Amino acid sequence: MDRFEIRVILADDHPGMLAGVKHELASVETLSLVGEAANSTGLMALLETTPCDVLVSDYAMPAGEYGDGVSLFKLINRRYPDIQIVVLTMLDNPAVLHTLVSSGIRCIVSKSDAVTHLIPAIHAARTGGTYYSPTMDGVVRSIDWDVRSRNTAGVLSQRESEVVRLYASGLTVTEIAEQLHRSKKTISTQKTKAMEKLGIARDVDLLRYAMENGLTAAAATAATDAPQE
Structure with a gap:
């Protein structure tokens, strides 16, 4: 045998x-x-x-x-x-x-x-x-599997998801602020809150998360779809 x-x-x-x-x-x-x-x-x-x-x-x-x-x-x-x-x-x-x-x-x-x-x-x-x-x-x-399965970014708000998408596309916080017509401080705060909600501490892990969850593919249309303020 x-x-x-x-x-x-x-x-x-x-x-x-x-x-x-x-x-x-x-x-x-x-x-x-x-x-x-x-x-x-x-x-x-x-x-x-x-x-x-x-x-x-x-x-x-x-x-x-x-x-x-x-x-x-x-x-x-x-x-x-x-x-x-x-x-x-x-x-x-x-x-x-x-x-x-x-x-x-x-x-x-x-x-x-x-x-x-x-x-x-x-x-x-x-x-x-x-x-x-x-x-x-x-x-x-x-x-919390039920919460995270509701949308691609888990528990992120629409604006937090938007910031993550644009950041993953290669834009800096300053460039995102200019593109979305928000203050740099607001964008920085939204990015930080998104990382906290996802349990992510490093920017490299945020980028990886965005890539593996299809957020980078949506980045090109994020700014177009965003309401102007």
């Missing part, structure tokens, strides 16, 4: 994290590490030539040809629907986790939790199950 084995590929741009995960996986007989990559370019090339069952991937891997985050995971799901994904990340804000879970990612491990949580996460992913490490479980439980 053949031994049960899960073929795993690792993707992370931090060598130290890769080394720690490899060491942990090596101690589990049911897991076989078949490849590793440091960005989406190497990962996609690896997936083309190396059969695997579960991909363990960092959420943020800049500089890759295929991007990162949810857009990368969706691409992988389209090309390789049989591969299950475990996300390993430091990001733990509700907006990012809401986007991940809504896109079908059900196994998420925080880098702030023990790396041992990857083992049950990989096994759960392989069987189509769900696994959140303690930190992620706490955040996921705190999300």
Whole structure:
């Protein structure tokens, strides 16, 4: 009788994290590490030539040809629907986790939790199950799913959503203020309130949230549709 084995590929741009995960996986007989990559370019090339069952991937891997985050995971799901994904990340804000879970990612491990949580996460992913490490479980439980599903931006007001869209399109706070005929202070306050409601602390995470929730696509029409004051 053949031994049960899960073929795993690792993707992370931090060598130290890769080394720690490899060491942990090596101690589990049911897991076989078949490849590793440091960005989406190497990962996609690896997936083309190396059969695997579960991909363990960092959420943020800049500089890759295929991007990162949810857009990368969706691409992988389209090309390789049989591969299950475990996300390993430091990001733990509700907006990012809401986007991940809504896109079908059900196994998420925080880098702030023990790396041992990857083992049950990989096994759960392989069987189509769900696994959140303690930190992620706490955040996921705190999300008001009904509220966030009502509109693209969760609980944002129309004007807050408008500011986020324009900011994600590349405009500065000053430029948004000029375009919407509001004061710079008002725009800054609306942007800050939007980030607070989304549980986002960094501008880069706000941009990522906007891109992954289709807000950037709407940015071009936001100013046209906005009422003039």
